[in-house]
Amino acid sequence: MRLSRCYLPAILGYVIPLLLIGVAALTSGWFNMFNNALSDLGHAVRSNVAVIFNLGLALGSLFILLFAIAYSTRFNKLMSILLVLTAFFLNLIAIFDEVYGRLHFIVSVAFFISVGVLLIGYSITFKKYITSLLALAISASSWYLYFNYRVPEGAAIPELVSIIVVLPFYADYVRRVCSLCKV
DSSP: OOOOOTTHHHHHHHHHHHHHHHHHHHHSSSTTTTTSOOOGGGTTOOOTHHHHHHHHHHHHHHHHHHHHHHHHGTTTTHEEEEEEHEEEHHHHHHHOOOOOOOOHHHHHHHHHHHHHHHHHHHHHHOOOOOHHHHHHHHHHHHHHHHHOOOOSSHHHHHHHHHHHHHHHHHHHHHHHHHHHHHO
């Protein structure tokens, strides 16, 4: 069985950022996922691995955008718009790294909100209310613990939780879209 070309940008849209975040974290020599935010890896002045981290986010956003425009728009307009917004905010995190202070915080919050809205869009589109809302609750709980109790001290864990809980829904959406593609 040959996979549709549709899968390539969709898969690279999350594999590249996660892979390069992992490479940056492992090669930094200082990153601790319990005490740092993932974005600490992208600080252009303080991080020795900023290029790796920010390149991962920028490439990931490009592939998500490509999937949304080239393939998803034929299947579902709402999900396509939400994917474009998510890709846009992901790219803004790479552009406005931690050097930009408050602006970086704002675009990061916008990205994680867009991921949550994408999950809600999926829930509405495919009527998968219980599982997607459970995933959203897990993500929100991790942020609640972080912002209210500083558990953990750094934001990397709630950031990763927010991404990991949405991946099965993204993968299901990709499967649905790509199963209809003829190329």
